[in-house]
Amino acid sequence: MPETTNREPSLLIKGAAVLSMDETVGDLTNGDILISGDRITAVGPGLSAPDAEIVDARGMIAIPGxxxxxxxxxxxxxxxxxxxxxxxxxxxxxxxxxxxxxxxxxxxxxxxxxxxxxxxxxxxxxxxxxxxxxxxxxxxxxxxxxxxxxxxxxxxxxxxxxxxxxxxxxxxxxxxxxxxxxxxxxxxxxxxxxxxxxxxxxxxxxxxxxxxxxxxxxxxxxxxxxxxxxxxxxxxxxxxxxxxxxxxxxxxxxxxxxxxxxxxxxxxxxxxxxxxxxxxxxxxxxxxxxxxxxxxxxxxxxxxxxxxxxxxxxxxxxxxxxxxxxxxxxxxxxxxxxxxxxxxxxxxxxxxxxxxxxxxLGLGHELGRLAPGCLADLVLVDTEPYGMALGDPAAHIVLQTGPGDVDTVVVGGAVRKRGKRLTDLDPAEAGAAARRVRERVLSGPPPAKGARE
Ligand SMILES: [Zn+2]
The missing domain is CATH 3.20.20.140 (Metal-dependent hydrolases)
Structure with a gap:
């Protein structure tokens, strides 16, 4: 879970194609994103933060979560x-x-x-x-x-x-x-x-x-x-x-x-x-x-x-x-x-x-963009080994990307997925939970009609 009070540099994403979706920040072909606590503190080329954990994002597109x-x-x-x-x-x-x-x-x-x-x-x-x-x-x-x-x-x-x-x-x-x-x-x-x-x-x-x-x-x-x-x-x-x-x-x-x-x-x-x-x-x-x-x-x-x-x-x-x-x-x-x-x-x-x-969702002032001050929810999409589409990287996201390309997921400054693996949640546990529901809900006679949407 993110540490919301820690304002020290904690995570530095390096070398991504950044689609900030923010008018001021714009797009960067080779950009870095610095996250401190649960917020983005800087987006730009060539950022450094000696104490930060580095995420190598070369070959990836960074988008807001x-x-x-x-x-x-x-x-x-x-x-x-x-x-x-x-x-x-x-x-x-x-x-x-x-x-x-x-x-x-x-x-x-x-x-x-x-x-x-x-x-x-x-x-x-x-x-x-x-x-x-x-x-x-x-x-x-x-x-x-x-x-x-x-x-x-x-x-x-x-x-x-x-x-x-x-x-x-x-x-x-x-x-x-x-x-x-x-x-x-x-x-x-x-x-x-x-x-x-x-x-x-x-x-x-x-x-x-x-x-x-x-x-x-x-x-x-x-x-x-x-x-x-x-x-x-x-x-x-x-x-x-x-x-x-x-x-x-x-x-x-x-x-x-x-x-x-x-x-x-x-x-x-x-x-x-x-x-x-x-x-x-x-x-x-x-x-x-x-x-x-x-x-x-x-x-x-x-x-x-x-x-x-x-x-x-x-x-x-x-x-x-x-x-x-x-x-x-x-x-x-x-x-x-x-x-x-x-x-x-x-x-x-x-x-x-x-x-x-x-x-x-009422969070437009602090979510949905990669910009200083925004909540650090973001995704790194891997474009390798087959390479990024020509033209606008946003078109790669919309027309060429699937969930299998999601390399890294950050929520509130916490890395929740990296290298295409969830860091602190187990997909097998989620699958088992879904199976338990099926076993309980789908067995026996059909339920009485009585509910409506
Ligand atoms: Zn619905």
């Missing part, structure tokens, strides 16, 4: 269960109903397994949307797992309980949140947030109660945003704000995107699941043009791999496809470059997974 803004870590052991999902009921009946079977220890083990795999894959930060809080102990188990792994986490407390749950089911969640705020307010890497009740399942009044409490406690919020019109509904109720991060929002119209942009808000897109589920992807381009702070998530390992590089790559290609399709339909084909078209370069997608994601 990737941040997933929409992930259900509790579903990690359910990998593959939704591989050929098609209908909404497929997800409900195959994946979501299993949550009734998760005991307290299952939440710990599943969250631990997911968090370890994320760290191993270069995902230093996550918004873990835990919509499987069936008791206060379930919540405590999720938090315990994140404390153990030391991933920078906004753990979003699920407000939706079982179908037909009595009002007390909601009341204890609110009470527990208040109690957690007192206990975990300054937990360093771990913060508690709120996963609001989905508007289509709860009521606006219920959600308003949750939002009021979250704002009183200074907690960030997130919400599944699937049916059209919910962003407008939140705005009309005076509830919309940059502290609520909607996930998906594929049905958002341009007015809703303007409302989000005006308040400085963002959307977490999970394009692999959304695209595979047949949702409209024009929202990616419309949100970008409107100035919405777009970020990315994996959503669920039940459907796709814990691989944010793949999410960046697919999103870039989807956004190119949306632009190209519009050109073709307008009779401008074969393609020609025009002002504003195409809209995005590969580098924009690295912004989504770093700078924008940090902003969406």
């Amino acid at each position: 990737l941040i997933d803004t929409h992930m259900h870590a509790w579903q990690t052991p359910l990998k593959g269960l939704h591989a050929d999902g098609w209908t909404f009921d497929d997800y409900q009946s195959r994946v979501f109903h299993l949550r009734e079977r998760f005991c307290v220890e299952d939440i710990h083990d599943a969250t631990f397994a997911g968090s370890v795999q994320m760290l191993d894959s270069g995902v230093t930060g996550v918004l873990d949307f835990c919509h499987n809080v069936m008791s206060p102990d379930h919540a405590e188990a999720g938090l315990r797992a994140h404390r153990r792994t030391g991933q920078r986490t906004l753990w979003a407390y699920g407000m939706l309980g079982s179908f037909d749950a009595p009002p007390e089911d909601h009341a204890w969640r609110l009470e527990h949140l208040r109690e957690l705020r007192g206990r975990t307010g300054d937990d360093g890497l771990l913060r508690v947030g709120v996963a609001l009740s989905s508007l289509e399942f709860g009521s606006l009044d219920r959600t308003a109660t949750e939002i009021a409490l979250a704002r009183e406690l200074g907690m960030r919020m997130t919400v599944h945003q699937n049916p059209a019109g919910q962003i407008r509904a939140l705005h009309r109720a005076g509830l919309l704000g940059p502290d609520i991060l909607p996930a998906h929002a594929n049905a958002a119209d341009d007015e809703e995107l303007e409302l989000l942009a005006e308040c400085g808000g963002g959307i977490s897109f999970t394009p692999e699941g959304e695209f595979g589920g047949g949702r409209s992807m024009t929202v990616l381009n419309r949100a970008h043009r409107a100035g919405v702070c777009s970020s990315l998530g994996i959503d669920t390992a039940a459907r796709v791999s814990i691989d944010l590089f793949a999410a960046m790559r697919l999103t870039f290609l989807l956004m190119r496809n949306v632009d190209a399709a519009a050109e073709r339909e307008a009779g401008r084909y074969p393609l020609e470059r025009r002002p504003g078209t195409p809209l995005v370069e590969p580098r924009h997608l690295l912004e989504y997974a770093t700078v924008n994601a940090a902003r969406s």
Whole structure:
């Protein structure tokens, strides 16, 4: 775990191609990064610090640690269960109903397994949307797992309980949140947030109660945003704000995107699941043009791999496809470059997974960039032995990189992976934890239907 009070030079990364994602620092073809305690203190060429531990980063690209803004870590052991999902009921009946079977220890083990795999894959930060809080102990188990792994986490407390749950089911969640705020307010890497009740399942009044409490406690919020019109509904109720991060929002119209942009808000897109589920992807381009702070998530390992590089790559290609399709339909084909078209370069997608994601979690002032004063969360991507792509190194990250290329992971100044091996977590232990969950959850008759997303 990082030593947050030590301000002495502790780590000097030497000779990397640095993609700082910071306007002032810019890119360096051969740069060094000095880390003192949990912060970056200098980025530049030819740095020296006699007492620092040296990391030889020649042949590597240094990027801010990737941040997933929409992930259900509790579903990690359910990998593959939704591989050929098609209908909404497929997800409900195959994946979501299993949550009734998760005991307290299952939440710990599943969250631990997911968090370890994320760290191993270069995902230093996550918004873990835990919509499987069936008791206060379930919540405590999720938090315990994140404390153990030391991933920078906004753990979003699920407000939706079982179908037909009595009002007390909601009341204890609110009470527990208040109690957690007192206990975990300054937990360093771990913060508690709120996963609001989905508007289509709860009521606006219920959600308003949750939002009021979250704002009183200074907690960030997130919400599944699937049916059209919910962003407008939140705005009309005076509830919309940059502290609520909607996930998906594929049905958002341009007015809703303007409302989000005006308040400085963002959307977490999970394009692999959304695209595979047949949702409209024009929202990616419309949100970008409107100035919405777009970020990315994996959503669920039940459907796709814990691989944010793949999410960046697919999103870039989807956004190119949306632009190209519009050109073709307008009779401008074969393609020609025009002002504003195409809209995005590969580098924009690295912004989504770093700078924008940090902003969406309320940490934009100190996370998501490699710059003096920022929290030292970073990844070194190995480009050897096959070599770096020509052109922008950001394109290498978005289009040529996978989790297997992640050489080094630093979180809060602590080296968590080096030489492609986790330093203080055991992937085999994570695998064993996931298997334990499967043995407990997937045996016996199917659970009674009663829960909903
Ligand atoms: Zn989700």
